[in-house]
Amino acid sequence: MEALRQATGSIEAFLGVGSSTALVLTWLVILLSVYVSLQLFQVFSGNALGRSRRSRGNVTLMLGQCGSGKTATFFRLRDGEEVQTVSSLQLQRDSFPIKAGENPDQQLSSVEVIDFPGHLRMRGKANDMLPEARCIIYLVDSDDKPKLKDVAEHFYELLTNRDMLELHTPILIACNKSDLSTARSEKFIVEEIEREIEQMRVSRGATLEGQDQADSYLGIDGEKFKLMEHSPCTIQTCKISAKKNEIQPVYDFLIEQYSA
Incomplete structure (x- = not known):
């Protein structure tokens, strides 16, 4: 006063x-x-x-190991036909319509899709493109069990990436080559990824002291890692065959992501 x-x-x-x-x-x-x-x-x-509150980008980023069928799936989506592909360090990037069905709500006028090379030395560049992604389609060769270790290592990098932690970019794990009699099931592939990530959590946990744990640690302390429950983003799985043109789950995923 x-x-x-x-x-x-x-x-x-x-x-x-x-x-x-x-x-x-x-x-x-x-x-x-x-x-x-x-x-x-x-x-x-x-x-x-x-x-x-950053916003996600507007492209579909296709990731996966060499030989997983990324490029074959890319051409199936774009051209509707099988194309013989070879391993390359060049990415494919194009915009094209998506038609998951005859109804208008099952169609998209144009989606930009990036097929990123699966070579290990290109992985860092792929991670640099995460801010551009509206969603991620991760191709897995369901007939190649040894490569699941590499898949798990890449998922560990993705799920602890700062951009993924902020943007919560949805991922579809597309288990390709499901037409083969030796193909592993979705359940097997998810459990194998979880097992490998759990081993990485244990081995890397001792190095976290003094680091930004939000960027380094994955999962919940004291619990075994569960891919669907402990990831910072929504993860779906499906089985497909790019060779047989059985990729309806990929269409459905894209419609879901771009219609939201």
Whole structure:
């Protein structure tokens, strides 16, 4: 109150007005100051909120190991036909319509899809493209059990990646070559990935001290890792055969992601 009286006295002396008028002017100055402060707070807090709530990109990123069928699936989606492919360090990038059925709600006018090379030395560049992704289709060769270790290592990198932690980019694990009699089931592949990631959690856990654990640790301490439950994003699985043109689950996934 003493400060209020001093402020009122100063205004009264400076403007040569009566005490009542000076008091009213003092309150107007106070209210105006509060209003300006609130507006500034909203502006700066809004900017900070905008920075923290990043939006995902708008491309479909196709990942997976060499030989998993990424490029074959890419051409099936784009051209509807089988194409003989070879391993390459060049990515495929194109926009094309998606037609999952005859109804309009089962069709997309255009989706940009990136088929990224599966070579190990290209993996870092693939991770750099995560901010561009609306969703990820991860191709797995369900007939190649030894490569599941590499798949698990890549998933560990993906699921602890800062962009994935922020953007929660949905992933479809497409278990390709399901037409083969020796193909592993979705359940087997998921459990094998979980087993390999659990081993990595144990071996890497000792190196986490002093690091940003949010970026390094995957899962819940004291619990065995579960891919569907402990991942920072939604993960779905399906079985497909790019060779036999049995890729309907991929169409359905894309419709789901781009219609939301």
